[in-house]
Amino acid sequence: MxxxxxxxxxxxxxxxxxxxxxxxxxxxxxxxxxxxxxxxxxxxxxxxxxxxxxxxxxxxxxxxxxxxxxxxxxxxxxxxxxxxxxxxxxxxxxxxxxxxxxxxxxxxxxxxxxxxxxxxxxxxxxxxxxxxxxxxxxxxxxxxxxxxxxxxxxxxxxxxxxxxxxxxxAYGPRSARKSNVIPLFIRKIMAGEPLTIYGDGTQTRDFVxxxxxxxxxxxxxxxxxxxxxxxxxASGVETGLNDLVAMLAEVSGRSPQLQHEPPRAGEIQRNYSLVDKARDRLGYAPQVPLAEGLARTWQWFQEG
Ligand SMILES: NC(=O)c1ccc[n+]([C@@H]2O[C@H](COP(=O)([O-])OP(=O)(O)OC[C@H]3O[C@@H](n4cnc5c(N)ncnc54)[C@H](O)[C@@H]3O)[C@@H](O)[C@H]2O)c1
Missing domain, CATH: 3.40.50.720 (NAD(P)-binding Rossmann-like Domain)
Incomplete structure (x- = not known):
């Protein structure tokens, strides 16, 4: 073993x-x-x-x-x-x-x-x-x-x-203590509080x-x-913050309020990863699309 x-x-x-x-x-x-x-x-x-x-x-x-x-x-x-x-x-x-x-x-x-x-x-x-x-x-x-x-x-x-x-x-179950955007937004939606967006929400990330x-x-x-x-x-997919919010609204069945703040100093505007090397050398192939992963994460938070 x-x-x-x-x-x-x-x-x-x-x-x-x-x-x-x-x-x-x-x-x-x-x-x-x-x-x-x-x-x-x-x-x-x-x-x-x-x-x-x-x-x-x-x-x-x-x-x-x-x-x-x-x-x-x-x-x-x-x-x-x-x-x-x-x-x-x-x-x-x-x-x-x-x-x-x-x-x-x-x-x-x-x-x-x-x-x-x-x-x-x-x-x-x-x-x-x-x-x-x-x-x-x-x-x-x-x-x-x-x-x-x-x-x-x-x-x-x-x-x-x-x-x-x-x-x-990264996002998923058992992230209740994390301050990354997805667990943070899920907690806010559950509490009926507004989601803070720094800048216009066009910034992008790779959520895996x-x-x-x-x-x-x-x-x-x-x-x-x-x-x-x-x-x-990574997922290898570039996702805009505004798109993430729309998907969270869909998954939760709620319409979260948005609160816009000026962009934060030092924050990167766009970000995603190329996973070709991991695919070729490790046989790595991400399986869970964002919509499905968000639904599973939302479900976990509901049961918690
Ligand atoms: N979550 C993400 O999106 C992300 C992205 C990039 C890299 N990482 C890296 O992945 C790793 C895991 O992150 P996570 O999101 O699961 O965070 P986490 O805080 O949930 O997990 C870290 C764990 O390390 C333990 N720990 C902290 N200090 C320790 C110490 N001195 N000795 C022994 N244990 C200690 C904590 O108790 C915790 O269980 C970290 O190295 C993090 O930097 C995470």
């Missing part, structure tokens, strides 16, 4: 990844400090939960004992928070990734998959692709770029099979359903010889 450690496995994306790994026959150990994740996300699952901080290298190394693959998702996930607390963000996201790589390498883990984002690309994220220069606009982006650099360095220096995958804007991402992560762990590589994982 293959085995995996998922750091951040009690979080939004990690808890979906954990479910898919179990379905695929893996034994799974979740390593999480429960700072933003929760035990409830793992309720009813046959997993071992180790409560710990990724920066506690000895504890993490013990959790890696006998493990085939480590998925490193534990992070401070917020761009805004990273701007307010850049040093803390560095410690958690950049140094934390280096420590996780070292713990996994020392324990003899066969494959390390690092959850990065489009943030390292900054303004170059239109469209996001693996061959564009890194130019982060936030400490969060710099931390993820650093993690990617260490994955490459661990392959170069030690031949350690570390792979980085860059997610676009969380099970599609998790499938991509598993492929990045299973395909041979990927050390040092980076892959964009």
């Amino acid at each position: 293959p085995s995996a450690v998922v750091t951040g496995g009690a979080g939004f994306i990690g808890s979906t990844l954990t479910r898919l790994l179990l379905e695929r026959g893996y034994s799974v150990r979740v390593y999480d400090d429960l700072s933003s994740g929760s035990r409830e996300h793992l309720e009813g699952l046959d997993v071992e939960l180790v409560v710990g901080d990724v920066r506690d290298i000895e504890s993490l190394q013990r959790a890696c004992d006998g493990i085939d693959a480590m998925f490193h998702l534990a992070a401070g996930a917020g761009v805004v928070d990273s701007i307010e607390n850049p040093i803390e963000n560095f410690d958690l996201n950049a140094r934390g990734t280096l420590l996780a790589l070292w713990a996994a390498k020392q324990a003899g883990v066969g494959r390390f998959v690092f959850s990065s984002s489009n943030a390292p690309l900054g303004d170059n994220a239109y469209p996001a692709s693996e061959d564009k220069p890194v130019a982060p606009l936030s400490p969060y982006g710099a931390g993820k770029a650093t993690g990617e650099a260490y994955c490459s360095a661990f392959f170069g220096a030690y031949g350690f099979e570390a792979v980085a995958v860059r997610f676009s804007n 359903f969380v099970t599609d991402l998790a499938n991509g992560l598993i492929r990045a762990a299973e395909k041979p010889e990927l050390g040092g590589e980076i892959f964009q994982l």
